[in-house]
Amino acid sequence: MTPDEISAHYRLVRNGSVELSAPLSAEDCCVQSMPDASPVKWHLAHTTWFFETFILERWEPRFRPFHEAFRVLYNSYYNAVGDRHPRPQRGLLTQPTLAVVLAYRADVDRRMAMLLAEAEGGAELLALVALGLQHEQQHQELILTDLKHLFSLNPLAPAYGPPPPAAAAAAALDWRAFAGGVVAIGHAGRDFCFDNETPHHRVFLEPYELASRLVSNGEFLRFIEAGGYADPTHWLAEGWDWRLTNDRQHPLYWRHGHDWQEFTLGGLVPLDCQRPVVHVSYYEADAYARWAAARLPTEAEWENAAADLPVAGHFAGRRQYHPSAATTGGLQQLFGDAWEWTCSSYAPYPGFRPGAGAVGEYNGKFMVNQYVLRGGSCATPEGHLRATYRNFFPAAACWQFSSIRLARDADAVEPGA
Amino acid sequence: MTPDEISAHYRLVRNGSVELSAPLSAEDCCVQSMPDASPVKWHLAHTTWFFETFILERWEPRFRPFHEAFRVLYNSYYNAVGDRHPRPQRGLLTQPTLAVVLAYRADVDRRMAMLLAEAEGGAELLALVALGLQHEQQHQELILTDLKHLFSLNPLAPAYGPPPPAAAAAAALDWRAFAGGVVAIGHAGRDFCFDNETPHHRVFLEPYELASRLVSNGEFLRFIEAGGYADPTHWLAEGWDWRLTNDRQHPLYWRHGHDWQEFTLGGLVPLDCQRPVVHVSYYEADAYARWAAARLPTEAEWENAAADLPVAGHFAGRRQYHPSAATTGGLQQLFGDAWEWTCSSYAPYPGFRPGAGAVGEYNGKFMVNQYVLRGGSCATPEGHLRATYRNFFPAAACWQFSSIRLARDADAVEPGA
């Protein structure tokens, strides 16, 4: 990209965050619903802190911070930067107010524009700008999912936007076969990627099959009606404990009164059986797959299937923050709509080296007891995803747009299949 | 009071709550810092709910609630009213917004004004109006103490108002003797009181002495410097466990860096040794008293001493939300400045009968494992207190303006005294 293109891209991405918060009150932006989630206002500030701390602090002539306390206040988890405000207390920060945080954004954007215009930092600066914008896009998705969690706990069931439009009928679920063998995964080339996508490397795959689309609400409802939440034999032992401890009877945002309803960013709506099931934990995804005589794919199986496909689908650019039904045959919904749990534990690729400096804490230190999700969701910003992209969450996490794509061994032929 | 006087008093008290919130942003009013504390916005709504639910619902012709969900949303703890929003989740209610809550207040005030103008409810209605206004005043104090707790957890140390003015020198602490014998305590007569102040009844007191004023910060600092927080022999066993579990080294809002500071509603200020110590738990009050070769008074001892004194002192009317030093001799600070822990467990008086109906849940059901505090504080609304007034909190509670008045047996003569 040229300097002008970079500056334009910077403005575009940064404005996107503010636009996401535009429909919200200062109160909506301030509150934290659980330690895992952060207030919208915190996301707006922390993404700004990233540029101020990692770029301006280093390259800006006569650097002076917008506010001295922000270096600690908005540090998420970078030990190399120093102290940080405790994560579960992000929601206690009624001050700085939203107005102050927006002023912080404007100030840093102004200073960043000057810095980019001067273009003194060279490749290292530009790489950090790119990382900062990708980072901002990740937080844009979290703004939506964290807000959804907050609203879901409000008995008034507030809506962020209009309800999802009526969904078309989902196509029948069929299977697509892959030959396996020694295949290469991971990111190659010079385009941007996160460090956790590297290096490009070989893995060996047995022949396998992937389901043509995500599991639908209707299919998941049959699992429930068949007693899936009452029979431990479908579940991982830890998953069953999780289910009992949290008294889970259905996916996180389903509600059961006279009829099934689903809480969405458009408010509480009747459950639409055509759409993909979302907001399931790894435990639920795994239990469903076992009940369905299938399994979850490995991330290598997923990536091998997705590698040559166009990165197109229902992303956040549509401004419809709920997944759509897959209405056509073939391998659908690999990108967008909903993240797909893989059965791969989040681990470093062979030869993995974290990034240099503080940003080396970006990914590597989280590579334990999490599972990889692939493909992006309806809340993922347009252009943010790649086939090599690795998202990751603990097995109990449900508040992301996480769904299920079934896989099976190629030789596992079902009767009549 | 005449109907006009009642209406005027209603407006005065109700406006007082809104005035308290005036310096605050909607964000400041929304957040809950711990389960024991509530957001300012919740206080504004709940006090309004009290009038709508206990009065308008019964006496208003063609009653229609402001919002159907509010009956549950703003119910604090009245089982007789039905379901309630969980207390620890009061801070998740970013909606209804502060603007909506203020509209709720205006609407209920308008309807209450009409009802009071018609004066159809008779004595029972007027008694509930009086209770509702006293209830509102209790929440006005909580608005200040809950907000103080929230602000205390913010690294920016926000101020609600100006810092406290410089305090004068505290008078020397001396002792005032009381003869005891069979004395009467509890509320008599027809003026308003809470049910827990009744009935008027006799108790027997041994001769005793009360300290002339509250323990000062300077005196409490000597306890700290003498190792008071390091020696279990001063402490109740449960208090010592509390101290260890919470790693307490000093009162809740003290800070120790180069010098001692104290967080106040006027921000972080140098510790003023002349002022009364505040925000101590029962455990700390008891430990200090034992270290000082004294004890805490019983509530009967306190009331017997206070019964004939004018109810005057540093209350919230001064708009200085921090206690002052007692600068003169004699029995000082019984009213205002800070609540005084007594060693009396909160229990029903002999012959106690709770109020009738839902408001019977107001006091009686909390009469276990709490300790009585007496005398009001700098955050207590003017005119709210009486000598018979019984406040109560669990022994670990520190976030009220709670302080220490020493007592001792009359025959416990110290060397040189």
Add this chain to the structure above:
Amino acid sequence: MTPDEISAHYRLVRNGSVELSAPLSAEDCCVQSMPDASPVKWHLAHTTWFFETFILERWEPRFRPFHEAFRVLYNSYYNAVGDRHPRPQRGLLTQPTLAVVLAYRADVDRRMAMLLAEAEGGAELLALVALGLQHEQQHQELILTDLKHLFSLNPLAPAYGPPPPAAAAAAALDWRAFAGGVVAIGHAGRDFCFDNETPHHRVFLEPYELASRLVSNGEFLRFIEAGGYADPTHWLAEGWDWRLTNDRQHPLYWRHGHDWQEFTLGGLVPLDCQRPVVHVSYYEADAYARWAAARLPTEAEWENAAADLPVAGHFAGRRQYHPSAATTGGLQQLFGDAWEWTCSSYAPYPGFRPGAGAVGEYNGKFMVNQYVLRGGSCATPEGHLRATYRNFFPAAACWQFSSIRLARDADAVEPGA
């Protein structure tokens, strides 16, 4: 007592503890079922530690401890003695074995016998011996109640002894009136008492009535059948929370299958409606009383009623470790059968002074957030009790033989009464 009488009494009490453990295996004596309870073996060792630490260490010529580690290992809660093994880990001490602990007892008994024979310590030593034996008797009761708790958690429902014999029919419950006025309570005279029973002092009582006997299982069953555990209006707010959190539907050791059963030290037996209800918390006792239009007595009311009665009843001397029915009229069961919750918070009497030295920690430091029980139980050693005796437990404690005696204000005449 003469020196010989003291020595004989010492042997009698000390042997009593070993006899209690005789029916048990070393395994039964080793395990701790909850932090509040201790293993039988620990009780056997700790009571011995009391004599070794407080008496032999001071008066024995050429004192050498039985084992150096025991001073810490078997210290219960005396900060003045120094470190102690953590209470919740008492059950981890598989070593020292039961055999070693019995040898410890024998050794200390031998050395104590020599010391008592020489009688060098004088009055202070003899007072500590008396305290040590009273202390041992308290632990004899705990041996039974802690063991009962452990056995209650074993699906095999082990029995410590034979099942309770068939109970006779309980007499009808009636009321006994007391005039009140200024009365004296607390211990007077020179016989042994614990420090918490002093000083003898005056209190004022309104006229009151006490129920003639304890509440029976049959009466408590009617409370359950009337929905008493489903209606919060009978309960203290904290009691209701306790009930919900612990999912209590009935007293601790009741079991509900086809019929009601009760776990006893004689194993699981059909619930006997004639016997007193036992193992209820303060919350349950209070809720029952409120449902029954009565209340719990204060400890002063109880003591005033009991002061002139002979201290006789169903104590542990009968070796029937379950309460009997009260079969005759008049004021029954004040002593023995079961402890009676009073509504009095455990607090120092006016002018209370703890004992001198380490034994000053015996009682005073526990005087917060506990409630007083009176009268002893079927597990209390014969001769241990007095009318002035104050037992105390937290409101949630159920594993003692705690029961309910109703009280009411004298003027509270029920319709038809």
Add this chain to the structure above:
Amino acid sequence: MTPDEISAHYRLVRNGSVELSAPLSAEDCCVQSMPDASPVKWHLAHTTWFFETFILERWEPRFRPFHEAFRVLYNSYYNAVGDRHPRPQRGLLTQPTLAVVLAYRADVDRRMAMLLAEAEGGAELLALVALGLQHEQQHQELILTDLKHLFSLNPLAPAYGPPPPAAAAAAALDWRAFAGGVVAIGHAGRDFCFDNETPHHRVFLEPYELASRLVSNGEFLRFIEAGGYADPTHWLAEGWDWRLTNDRQHPLYWRHGHDWQEFTLGGLVPLDCQRPVVHVSYYEADAYARWAAARLPTEAEWENAAADLPVAGHFAGRRQYHPSAATTGGLQQLFGDAWEWTCSSYAPYPGFRPGAGAVGEYNGKFMVNQYVLRGGSCATPEGHLRATYRNFFPAAACWQFSSIRLARDADAVEPGA
């Protein structure tokens, strides 16, 4: 094996468990030190339950259980068998006594001997006998590690056996290179293996190197002295939280007074720098490796290196339950001495199918959030291990004999290496 050989093997393994408990008192065998660990007595009973429930119940003519309650009491985690006694309450079972459990063992062994003599069950029965004996061996290792944990919490530091003999000097640590490529791992052939070792399958490995021996105490001490426990940059984020929450400063059984000591099954001994470090969590292993500019091996790397080596080393047959130093060069200690954490999350191999029936719950349902350990330890029974053997524990587990073998990418050449 012939029927006679099977019967002899059965007796040999079963007697081994009883022999392990021989030095222990009934008390030592009864207590549970944490939910993760079980009492020795429970291990003795549960392993017997396995034969009674899975074999005798099915094949024994006129099956009558030893005790009706044992089916539930000693069920570990098999949902297909039905209810089970809660795991954290295994230590409350003072009854059945150790003597009864030993009688249970004798009875089941007698009945098993008759059944094996008749040999009616065929291959399925023999497969379950083999599984039951392997299962028993796993519990033999747990008997030692669970007992060690219990003893470690006893201030008397009891010893199970003699202290470890003086260790020889450890050989220098060097590196052994492997070419990688497509290699096969997993169990092939018809010998016994657990289902989790199958199927035999291909994986792709980059070139890699393994350290010649386990990390020694001396090397790990240098990590501590270099501040390894004080610097978060060495640690996984979750590991650092674990370290802080549990205040870990060194491996579980190290003690730091004047000098470093280590608690062993032979009691507390001076830390021997030549021996392998043991009882480290995955977090500590990972942190050490990162500090040492290396990493943990994958399980495929480990198995590829071990596949052709004789399964020989310091196993439990030596009756020295503490690892020895590796005194010679070459690839040492792959088998025995201590389990080696791999960086492989415990997951099903491609094409994995759990065993049929209840024993299908043996392994598969635990395949989440655990890490694979390889190679066996000084507490693993002789003959129990294979190169394909997969042990697994959560990342925080420390109470097994878990150690560290470093790995590195083949191209990661250190200066001077």
